[in-house]
Amino acid sequence: MNTNIETFKYDNRIVRAFAIATVVWGIVGMLVGLLAAVQLFFPDANLNLQFITFGRIRPLHTNAVIFAFVGNGMFMGIYYSLQRLCKARMFSDWLSWFNFWGWQTIIVAAAVTLPLGLTTSKEYAELEWPIKIAITIVWVAFAVNLFGTIVKRREKHMYVAIWFYIATVVTVAVLHITNSMTMPAGWFKSYSMYAGVQDALVQWWYGHNAVAFFLTTPYLGLMYYFLPKAANRPIFSYRLSIIHFWALVFLYIWAGPHHLLYSALPDWAQSLGMVFSLMLIAPSWGGMLNGLLTLRGAWDKVRSDPVLKFMVAAITAYGMATLEGPLLSIKTVNSLSHYTDWTIAHVHVGAMGWNGFLTFSMLYYLFPRLYNTKLWSTKLANYHFWIGMLGIVFYVVPIYIAGVTEGLMWKQFNKDGFLQYPNFLETILQVVPMFRLRAIGGTLYLAGAFMMAYNLYRTAKAGQFEPDTEAQAAALEKPPVVAGKSSWHRMVEGKPLFFTVLATVSILVGGLVEIVPMFLVQANVPTIGSVHPYTPLEVLGRDIYIREGCLGCHSQMIRPFRSETERYGEYSKAGESVYDHPFLWGSERKGPDLAREGGKYPAAWHYNHMDDPRSTSPGSIMPRYSWLLTQKMETDTLPSHLAALRRIGVPYPAGYENGPAQKDLQAQADKIVADLKLGSVKADSDKEIIALIAYLQRLGTDIKTTPVTTAAK
């Protein structure tokens, strides 16, 4: 037995810093979400300011809650638990603080650039390339600090929570780098290297696994640490936690294509996504049951301890969300739910219930300990719990109702075989009351967060901060290898590098099997002869479409259902998006699909619609985009934009951007101005609205004018 006892100190300062950031950014992210929610029934809540209009603040809200609120919460929990599980101070205090300030700088950069409309448009990966590079650097610093701490640990075994942290670090790095492959076209403008269906697959491989490996695996690690700690009893089954971990990290990475069911993605990829999503129920529920059963014999504590109360609700929400997710991946269910608010309700069960409540429980656990005191008011924390629960119920129930209503109304035919609700607006106006109720739910949840902030502030005031906690443990004398017939896993767990390689291989298999054929097998992306690159004016219009976040409400993917082809026209083909860097298929419909918008309305209709949507569509919930009528389009950047697109495969002739492109742009703009005159609208050809109209009038027209090559088949 080792008698060489060492005394050392845990760093609490870094934990406190991340804890405060979690509270602050959590409130900011929820406030932005509330503002976005209000605009869905009161569009003028944007005060006619482009910077706080729905399309721009929706990504701000999602980024704030995912990366600022949950991200800081994740770092807070990891920095606290990792030191204690390794019985070692963090590897480098400098790296800890670099991680902290680097992450906060990235959040501030996001909070500035997204309202300015500087976005890649790829969901949860909207930040432009300089910020993406900064994320990579900060993440590497975090990884070095984490692995350095693991290497210098005084505990032989790596507890299951650490496995989840390792999987998070590795997978987020792989996902972030793969999905961030962009061609810069300026300091804050880039185009995805991938196009169309390939871009869609990479994006949703990333998007789904951002949920899996940023919102789930680190939080499962935190659950495996903080739940036993708060309940003062070991985890129910460590064996089950091993199965939970390996099955989850192997399966999760395959499930991304379930975001693209019935889209132009090849059928084999959709089927893989569906099957693996269904299999995910098993490990997810294994983990949930492992958590809940840890409390066996301690349920009396749940009644009085707000920390446990929040944890139980969080784990239950995890179970609900991870049952619902696979069910939504079944193609028939997805055909009803996709593009509706059902998906929004589903993600908010996970975000508000699982991530939010687990974060609150950790904060209530940590503050009294960091400040060497008791929680200022247990009663107020209990009130927070109930107001938070009410908030979740008032948020998700109306939105579930809204989602199912939308899905059914979109598909409803009358007895004569025509669409029952041919005007899309009818279906949205039907659910506006649900949007109002949802905002009330969000307000309640936010009120709870304010109550928590006050409670934690009073706790901090009442106690005295303990910057370092002194600890003792025996030094590790030998490499952490345990011999024995049945200890292979123990041996693997004792070798962080080998363990990391195994975990990396597990997550890479699924990604490679799905993504590589998509890039190598030509048959997966059939081309269509009549599809040609966007004109220079259309490229500028597309950039504006991306800047304004139009895809937050409008999809560009008509699924092969009669209810969709009747409403929108011919279903979308993979070959139509081959020049779409990035793809703009979208994931949500608060307005109609725009894949065949071109030529549907005259130019003047679009002009008036952008100026005031309610003038052309009474009752519309779309915000006004009147600034597009007055702002000049930025033609100075056109050469760099076209050159960047050519570099990634769009066949613009060499030198096209230096002269010919400008001439083509002016000719097309003049034609649109002439079209507008026919509708009694007088406009200058250099305004942004002209470019946007050019883009909208182009959408879907490539195969409208020429017979589709696949039709012969």
Next chain:
Amino acid sequence: MIYNIIHSLLREAVNLNAYGLFSFFLFFGFFLGVLIWAFALKKKDLDKMGAMPLDGGEKNSNHEIKS
């Protein structure tokens, strides 16, 4: 034989091709391996590992006190 039965079942159920089946069996093999791995572990070791969060090594600190 078993392969053929599962193959035809899956084909009919979700229209999976051989590529999908390869993926399915890849996971199945992996999962089976993990199961064998987990059940081969000794209970004594598992109990020790499962209780790790409860000992943070802190001296006279309220980090071990219940709220």
